[in-house]
Amino acid sequence: MEYLKLLKEFKTLIPKSGNRTLRVAILGSCSTQHITRLLHVLADKRKLTLELYEAPFDSLVAEALDDKSDLYQFRPEYVVVLNQFEAIKSQLLAQENTHFVKDWLGKQEQLLAKLIHQTNAVVIQTNFIAPPERVFGNYENRIDNSMGMAFRDLNHGLLEISKSLNNVHLLDLDFLASEIGRRSWRDEKLWLTGKLPCSFEYLPAYANAILDIISASLGKVIKCVIVDLDNTLWGGVIGDDGLSGIRLSEDGDGNAFIQLQEFLSALKNRGILLAVCSKNELANAQLPFEEHPHMKLKKDDFAVFIANWEDKASNIQAIQKTLNIGLDSMVFLDDNPFERNLVKGLLPEVQVPELPEDPALYLRAISELNLFEITSFSETDLNRSELYRIEAQRNDLKAQFENLDDYLDSLQMTADIERFNDFNLARIVQLMLRSNQFNLKTNRYSESDCISFMNDMDCAPFTISLCDRYGSHGLICVSVVKIQNSDAIIDEFLMSCRVLKRGVEELALNHIFDFARSKNIKRVIGLYEPTDKNSMVKDFYQKYGFHLLDTQDNATERWVLEVSHFQALPNHITTVKPS
C-alpha cells in the first residue's frame, strides 16, 4: 500500500536542505493526523518543508474566534480546512435543512474572514463529498429539504465563499472522490473508529490535492505543453503513412487523438503555450496542420514549432530559450518511452507524464496528474499565445534596425503607471507569483497584502502597463515602495521578461524618485535578495548608480542612492494618464 510506504519514509524523513519552508495549519472536522504525516513526505518531494500546526478535532470555531488561540500564535502562512460531511449530518437532519445550510455557510464565511484578517494566511478549504444515502432516490434533488439538496447547496455555498473572500481556495474534494469512485474513497469503518476522512488507499491523493493548491499558489504552474506529433497528435507516422494514412477520425483510436487535440486547444485558449517537438522533416510535420480535415489544432496555435532530427532534450532547451520560461513550467507529451526517458534524464525539471500504449487512455493519464492547477486567473492569460506571437514579429523588426534607440523609437511605446487598484489586483498577484527572473525581492505577496499596500498612503504600490505599435503587453511591471525611517524603500520590484530593455526599468525608477521627492525623502533604498532564478538582476541597482549599504541576515542586500544624485533616466516611452 502506498500509504504504508510513505509512512515509512516519514519515519526517516530528513527534509532536503534547499527546501522552502512553509508554516501550514491544518484544521478539520475529521482526524488530520494521518494526512499530516503524508503531507511532510509528499511536500519534501516538491522541495517544500512544512512546519505544521494541527488543531484539535473540529476546532475551527474555537481557534478562529479566540484572538489568543494556538492557531494565531503559530502565525500560519497557509490554513487548510478539511470539511467532512459525516461530521455535520446529524445536525443537518435534526433541523430544517434550508436553515441549517444558510446558518452553516454564514458561520463558515465569518470564521474564515476573521481568520484571514488575523493571519493574512492563504486558506484552502475542501467541499463536501456527496453522501450515498438518498431518501427519495433519484427524486432527491427535486425536494428542497432533502439531504441531497442540502449537500448541493452547501457545496455551492463553499464555492461562493471562495469567490467572495480573497485568498480562500476551494479544494474540490467531491471531484477527486468522484473521479476515484466514492465507494472506494469512503471507508465507513475508519470514520467510525478513527474519524478518518477516507480509506487509507486514497490518503496520499488527498494530501497531494492539498499540495497541488499550495504549489500553484507559490507560482509553480505549468505555462507550456510541448507535444510530439506521430502517435501523439495523430495515429501513425506522417512520413511513412502519408496524409491519408494517419489516423484522425470520428471513431476508433483516431478519435482519441482528436480528443487530445481538443483538450490542448482548450489549454491554449486558457493561455497555456503549445509547442511542437517532433523528429520529422519540417514539411512532413506541417502537412497535417495545413491539409488534414480532422486536425483540431492549427499551426498558429503553437508558439514554437520544431521538427528536425536533433535530440529532443536539445530541442526542448531551444523552446525554453525562445519562450523564456522555466523548464519546471513545461510538460512534455510523447508516446515514445525512449524520448520520454531521454528528456526525464537530461531535463529532470520538465514534467513528463507516462502515456499508456493505448491512445484512448491518453487524456485519463494526463488528467490524473492534475498538472494545470492555478490559484488565480486573469484576462492576460487568455491573450498569452497572442502576445508571444506578436513578440516574434517585434523581433523580426528588431533585426532591421541598426541601433537600439532607433528601434525603440519606432515601437511608439506608451505606458500607464497606476497605483494598485481593484481592477488590476488579480494580475498583480499573479505577476508576483510568476515572475522569477526579473524579480529583485521575490516577496510573493498575497492579495490581502496588496490590498493593505493599496490602502496605505505612505506606500507607493504601482504598476506599469505597456503598449506599442503592435499591440498591448498588458500589465508587466509591479513595484511596492514603502517609507521607513524617512527613507523610501523599494520593497518589491519585478517585471515580466517579455519587456526587458525597452525602458520600463528606467521609467519605473523615475517614478520611484518622483515619489520620493514628493514626500521630501532624501534617499532611496533598493532591496535585492538573490534566489536560484534572479541572477539577471544582481547588478541592477549598481547599474543605476546605487551603492551597496549592507547585507541583512546574509540575504537581503540594501542599495542606496541619494535623491539629489538621481537624474531622470532617458527612455523611449510616453506616459499616458490612465483612462
Next chain:
Amino acid sequence: MNVTEINKKLLNIFKDILDYPDDALGDHMTPAHIAEWDSINHITLIMEIQSEFGIVFTTLEIKAIKSVGDLQDAILKHLSISR
C-alpha cells in the same frame, strides 16, 4: 497457518508499524506497554494486519481490540483456527 506463524507475522507488523524493539510479544501487552502504540498508529496497525492476513475486522472488533491477546484472538477467529 498455525499459531506460531501467526505470532511471528504479528511481531513483524509490530516492528514495522510501531518500531517495536523486542523479539517477542506478550498476550497481556496493551498500548500502555508500547510507546508508539497510540490511537493513530492503532488504526494503521489494524489496517496492516487486515491486509497482511487477508481478513476484514468488523467495526465492533476494531473498537474491542485493546491488547496483543485481543488481536491474536480476532485474527484466529477470522482464520478459523483454534489456539
